[in-house]
Amino acid sequence: MTMRRGRGVLSVQLFLGGAAVLLPAVAQGGSIFAGEGFGLDVITHPSGYTGTGGVVNVEVCIDAAAANAASMAIPVQNIVLELNNMTASSPNLFFGLDNNIPAGVVDFESLTLHELGHCTGLAHPNLGFRMGVVEGANTNFTQATDGADNMFAFDAGVDTVIGTSDDLRGDDQNLHWFEKLANNPCIGVANPQSSNYSRDVADLPAGHDFAANASRDVCSALSVADTEAVMQQGQGSDEDQRSLQADDVATYRMVMTGLDEIAGTADDYTINMVYGGIKADTSSCDIVIQSSTSGFGVCFIGGSSISSTDHWRITSATFQYNSTLTWFFNPILNSGCSVGDIDLTFAGVTHNNTQNHQACNSITYGPSYTVGASGVVTATAPSVILGNGTTVIGQFTADSSVP
Numbered sequence: 001m002t003m004r005r006g007r008g009v010l011s012v013q014l015f016l017g018g019a020a021v022l023l024p025a026v027a028q029g030g031s032i033f034a035g036e037g038f039g040l041d042v043i044t045h046p047s048g049y050t051g052t053g054g055v056v057n058v059e060v061c062i063d064a065a066a067a068n069a070a071s072m073a074i075p076v077q078n079i080v081l082e083l084n085n086m087t088a089s090s091p092n093l094f095f096g097l098d099n100n101i102p103a104g105v106v107d108f109e110s111l112t113l114h115e116l117g118h119c120t121g122l123a124h125p126n127l128g129f130r131m132g133v134v135e136g137a138n139t140n141f142t143q144a145t146d147g148a149d150n151m152f153a154f155d156a157g158v159d160t161v162i163g164t165s166d167d168l169r170g171d172d173q174n175l176h177w178f179e180k181l182a183n184n185p186c187i188g189v190a191n192p193q194s195s196n197y198s199r200d201v202a203d204l205p206a207g208h209d210f211a212a213n214a215s216r217d218v219c220s221a222l223s224v225a226d227t228e229a230v231m232q233q234g235q236g237s238d239e240d241q242r243s244l245q246a247d248d249v250a251t252y253r254m255v256m257t258g259l260d261e262i263a264g265t266a267d268d269y270t271i272n273m274v275y276g277g278i279k280a281d282t283s284s285c286d287i288v289i290q291s292s293t294s295g296f297g298v299c300f301i302g303g304s305s306i307s308s309t310d311h312w313r314i315t316s317a318t319f320q321y322n323s324t325l326t327w328f329f330n331p332i333l334n335s336g337c338s339v340g341d342i343d344l345t346f347a348g349v350t351h352n353n354t355q356n357h358q359a360c361n362s363i364t365y366g367p368s369y370t371v372g373a374s375g376v377v378t379a380t381a382p383s384v385i386l387g388n389g390t391t392v393i394g395q396f397t398a399d400s401s402v403p
């Protein structure tokens with residue numbers, strides 16, 4: 001692969017290897033395009049973000065030609081909702097009788113959360129299965145380059161736990177963002193941004209040698225049980241990991257501070273995942289889900305830099321899962337909210353036709369919103385707000401149920 005800095009375009013394959021199926025893999029760190037080729041500080045944004053703040057819609061579609069297309073609909077909708085909720089859960093690993101997955105079977109919904117993370121720009125917090133990481137346990141060292149000597153340094157330090165703050169990594173260059181104050185990815189971080197979050201080991205707390213990653217072993221060592229970053233590579237059978245963990249949420253929030261990496265400024269954005277359904281023509285979709293007959297799960301992505309900065313965005317994303325393996329497709333739709341929009345606002349418009357507005361949290365009308373004489377508007381959301389300057393001449397119905 002030719003690595004070019006700047007306005008380059010490339011494709012990267014990311015695999016989710018697991019205890020059930022182990023694969024050789026190519027992986028990138030921190031943000032998906034970060035590394036020796038494009039730069040350690042690269043931050044990757046979802047498709048649609050060009051540096052202007054606001055809501056970035058990311059439409060996820062199931063290719064009608066994919067194996068088990070209909071069975072994927074509920075798991076994919078659950079993950080769309082999970083990503084839109086953007087809330088950290090702990091514990092977020094459930095096994096045996098604590099989940100609805102049959103023994104020996106791999107959960108498609110858990111895979112989908114991980115792969116859609118890649119498809120929106122996130123990389124593995126750990127090295128994962130790749131060239132130069134021969135032994136299984138070494139895959140859990142924190143994501144880094146292999147440094148000037150082209151060889152990873154594997155020393156788990158005094159605590160002998162791989163991936164913790166006392167790992168000695170030689171000249172490996174860290175690619176995993178961490179909170180400067182605590183370097184503890186197993187607990188939540190308020191408002192991550194460049195002032196309190198860093199990739200540079202010079203910003204680590206006193207006495208720490210490397211960025212810790214939120215593997216289940218590291219979190220256990222930090223007294224946070226059954227908790228692991230979703231983006232950690234590795235998924236076993238009978239494993240339910242359908243909720244984001246604190247490190248996943250912090251990474252997304254950091255990325256959503258935009259080009260200036262400062263929260264609360266005009267270039268901040270919110271990712272709004274939209275479930276596009278099962279489609280024969282997926283040309284309008286940002287992320288397409290297909291099946292394959294090899295590997296495990298993978299998101300093929302293309303990207304380009306934004307205005308020749310360290311910031312990149314995804315330009316194409318295809319998530320393929322190996323349909324020849326035995327998967328569990330969760331048949332239970334979560335929380336009843338199946339639409340992609342959390343909040344909607346209608347201002348400065350007049351509706352003179354039939355409109356059905358649906359959101360998981362709230363819909364706000366106004367200022368300057370009018371239902372014209374021929375308008376029939378139905379608003380379905382737990383909170384429907386009629387603001388200043390709202391005029392109803394035709395018909396308006398507010399339904400406070402969850403759509």
Ligand SMILES: [Zn+2]
Nearest residue numbers: 014015016233
């Ligand atoms: Zn992965």
